[in-house]
Amino acid sequence: MTETITFNDLGLSEGVLAGLRAVGYETPSPIQAATIPLLLEGRDVVGLAQTGTGKTAAFALPVLSNLDPYETKRPQALVLAPTRELAIQVCEAFEKYAAQLPNIRVLPIYGGSAYGPQLTALKRGVHIVVGTPGRIMDHLDKGTLDLSELRFLVLDEADEMLSMGFAEDIETILATTPEEKQVALFSATMPRQIKALTGQYLRNPKEVQVKSKTATAANITQRYLMVSYPQKLDALTRILEVENFEAMIVFARTKSETDTLAEKLRARGYAAAAINGDIAQNQREKTVNQLKDGSLDILVATDVAARGLDVERISHVVNYDLPTDVESYVHRIGRTGRAGRSGDAISFVTPRERWLLKAIEKHTRSTPAEMQLPSVDEVNATRLNRFDEGITNVLAEKEKISFFRDVVAHYVSENDVPELEVAAALAAMLHGEEPLLLEPEPVRPQRQSRDRDDRNSERGERSNRAGAARTNDRGDGQPMASYKIQVGKRHKVEPRMIVGALANEGGLRRADFGNISIRPDFSVVELPADLPQEVFDALAQTRISGKLIELAPDRGAPNRRTGERFQDRPARKPRRKD
Structure with a gap:
């Protein structure tokens, strides 16, 4: 019989092992068992593994074991990630594993967040920087990020970064860091560009390949709901009203969120309670027993708190916050469908989390069905x-x-x-005072009649001349408008790079994109006509091929007589529609 390997066998520092014991980790995943000893030896590594196989710990644990905790002037480790969500997840993992280490400072750097706190943290000094390539390039250009003492560089989800158009940024970052650094590259696939990167920037790398065997139970019905973060509570309340459930676990990402959500559900008349890492063991046992005997119907939990939970009457699992790795998703929904019974799993997916949903679909070999928000x-x-x-x-x-x-x-x-x-x-x-029925949903105003449109045609033309985005209807009822970005053919831009950058940073869906016309010095993109101000704010610092895109409404075609574009004033951003 093969002897089970534990984290104690891999050569990690005692402080890191103490952090692992605190979070209850004992046995490494295959990618961790294969990669950690190599990185502790100082080898460059190429790890080929799918999302959800434990890659973050595979590079985070050896980096933390080899850090000098007393050197804080310049970063010792840099992790590049394709999205802000993954950057946050990796940063949180580092902080969790470093909980028993003295004064380890980790800084997330990504687009759409304020520069002030990042600059303050960099001046104070950090050990580890986790960021997206575009924002890292911004700091390098400004001279606010000094990588001259860098010892470790990690490329996480490298193939995803390349597909999003970050190849030039990644090569620039690799070229400007010290030659003697240790590099770990993790990717789900090994395309030609990845091979070129490893050949040029990694020193005699050891390749480690692990295939995921993750799968979900066939007796669990999986669904997902596209919903913005502020709509989640209302969406959950409506689902609770229409779903025929016996008992339910609602998974939230943080301890504070479990407490807040359980309190809000109780205020709405549901028998709900929270369990998380701060709950004492006797209280946890009492709560679980209440769930078993039917005096409690809804348990709001974190991943750690729900580990090992086995209650037959749990008919539904709701991922209020979608987990950031596939293994956690499988473990979560496995809390239902016990003892041969059928179960239901519902996941809330925000527009920026579509990539997580795709990873779950791919690596669990299942396709959750999209559901609609229950109507009034x-x-x-x-x-x-x-x-x-x-x-x-x-x-x-x-x-x-x-x-x-x-x-x-x-x-x-x-x-x-x-x-x-x-x-x-x-x-x-x-x-009581609470009405029995919900108020009807407000009816959106219908499009103006042809006569009114004709009467207002001159006013509409004046609006275009004033700099408003040109609009059209692509045939599916979605009014579209033309927007201009300041990158074009000479910046080696491709449509997939534009879609990737705007979808990731602006929270847009693939269905939000219409025609994309790439000109020599700029590009014109069709997007929803009612693009909210939050999208413009989120994209304010977004770069493609290292250049700010400066998204703005397209101001129309040139005047045929003068060759000039209508009006000299900058175009206004569309007002947010409440």
Whole structure:
């Protein structure tokens, strides 16, 4: 029988091992067992592994073991990641593993966040920088990030970074860092560009390849809902109203979120409680027992707190916050569908988390079905059905209602009020101030009639001359407008690079893109006409091929007589529609 390898066998420092013990990690994954000893020896490594195989710990643990905690003037390690979400995830992992180490400072650097806190942290000194290539390039150009003492460089999800158009930035960063650094490159695939990078910038790298065997149970129905972060609570409340569930686990990413969400669910009348790493063991056991005996219906939990939880009556799992690795997703939804029963898993996916959903689909070999947010009519129909069932159940208890029948009869005779009116008054008294039904959703105004459009055509033309984006309808009811970005053919831009940068940094969906026209010095992109101000703000510092894109509404075609574009003023950004 093969002897089980533990983290104690890999040569990690005692401080790192203490951090692993604190989070309950004992056995390394295959990529970790194969990669950690090589990195501790100082070897350059190319790791070929899918998302969710434990790559973050595979490079984070050896980096932390070899750091000098007393050298804080310049970063000793740099991790490049394709997206801000992955950068945040990697940064949080470093902080978790370094919890027992003295004064380790980790700094996330990514587009869309303020420069001030980043500059302050860099001046104070950090050990590890985790960032996206575009924002790292910004700091290098400004001279605010000094990598002259860098000892470790990690390229995480390298193939994804290249597909998003970061090849030039990555090569620039690699070329400007010390030659004697140790490099670890992790990728799901090995395309030609990855081979070229490893051949040019890695020294005699050792290749480690691990295939994921992750799969989900066939008896679990998987669905997902596209939803923005502020809509999550309302979405969860509606799902709870229309789904026929027995007991449910709602997974949140942080301890504070579990407490807050459980409190909000209790305020809405649900029997909910939170468990997380701060909950004492006796309280955890009490809460789990309440879930088992039916006195509690909803458990809001973190991944760590729900580990090993086995309650048969859990019919649903909701990923309120989508996990950032596939293994966690599989473990989460495995809390339902126990003992041969069927189960349901629902995941909330924000626009910026589409890449996580794709990774889950690919590596679990399953395709969650997209669901729609339950409508007001569906919620109201469910409430009325539940109200009817309640009346039916009480009517079946003859002895229980006999006394109240006499009470109502006395009131009717004394006050000369119809029995139906008394029943309605009792229902209202029982229900309280909260209305039984939701208000109808506001109806969006219809497009103006042809006559009104004709009457306003001159005004619309003046609006175009004033710098508003040109609009059209691509045929599916989605009004589109033309927007201009300041990168073109001479910057070696391709459509996939534009889509990747705008979708990642601006939270746009693939369906939001129309035609893309790449000109010599700029490009014109069709996007939704009602693009909110938040998208412009998120893309303010976005670069493609190292150049700021400067997204703005396209100001229209040149004037044929003068060759000049309408108006000299900069175009206004579209106002946000509330």
